Amino acid sequence: KLLIPIAFLLLSCTSSDNKQTSLKSELNGTVIKIVDGDTFDLLTESNTTIRIRLNGIDCPEKGQDYYRVAKDALRAFIFQKEVHLVTFGKDRYGRTKADVFRNEQNINLLMVRDGFAWHYKKYSSDNEIANAENNARVAKRGLWVIPNAIAPWDFRHK
Numbered sequence: 075k076l077l078i079p080i081a082f083l084l085l086s087c088t089s090s091d092n093k094q095t096s097l098k099s100e101l102n103g104t105v106i107k108i109v110d111g112d113t114f115d116l117l118t119e120s121n122t123t124i125r126i127r128l129n130g131i132d133c134p135e136k137g138q139d140y141y142r143v144a145k146d147a148l149r150a151f152i153f154q155k156e157v158h159l160v161t162f163g164k165d166r167y168g169r170t171k172a173d174v175f176r177n178e179q180n181i182n183l184l185m186v187r188d189g190f191a192w193h194y195k196k197y198s199s200d201n202e203i204a205n206a207e208n209n210a211r212v213a214k215r216g217l218w219v220i221p222n223a224i225a226p227w228d229f230r231h232k
Contacts, residue, residue, distance in 0.1 A: 097163040101172070105152045110136065111144030111190055113169060114152065116159070127169035128182045129162055130198030131191040132226045139224075140217040144190040151181055189216015192225055 106123065107115035111133025116124045133144040152174065159172040174181040185191040187206040195204070211218045 097161075099161050101159040101161055101170075102156065103159075104156055105154060108145055108149045108153055110141070111148050111185065114148065116157070125169045126159065126174070127165050127167075127171050128185065128191075129171045129173050130194055130200050130203050131182050131186055132194040133185065133191045134217065135226050135229050138226065138229050139220050140190070143216070144185070147188065147190045148181070148185065151184060152176055157181070186210065187215075189214075189218050194227075196227070 101116070101118060101124075103116040103118040103124075105114050106117045109115065109125070112128040112131055114126050116126050118124060133148075134141040155176055158175045159170075160175075162171045162173075165171050182191075183203055183206055186193055186203050187210060189210040193200070193203045193207040210216060217223050
């Protein structure tokens with residue numbers, strides 16, 4: 075009698091682990107369009123275009139201070155370049171969430187480190203990105219030169 079509930083528990087744990095793992099995958103392609111500082115279009119090796127959202131960060135919105143600077147920074151880092159992605163499923167807008175790498179450099183981290191983006195703590199607990207934001211704030215790099223910079227999620231709320 076005890077074996078059936080234990081077997082069921084093990085199967086349910088295994089299936090949820092597989093579900094988590096199946097969301098994470100890897101992808102390569104060329105960046106063909108920069109939408110804003112944290113979103114771009116990727117042309118995959120199989121000739122499919124996918125909209126990508128940088129995982130764990132949030133950049134200034136259109137109409138917000140530093141919007142153009144953040145968009146231009148992402149363009150300089152990856153536009154028309156080959157990138158490698160570790161993907162984490164889709165966000166509520168259907169964009170593929172990903173950690174983006176160019177020549178093994180983590181672009182998500184670079185955007186925060188250089189002051190072009192916030193660590194999006196609501197959706198990320200990445201300590202490296204959190205530390206990069208703190209260091210950028212202290213050094214007043216990028217958008218952190220703006221007194222009382224408004225986070226994009228607060229800007230969108232208004």
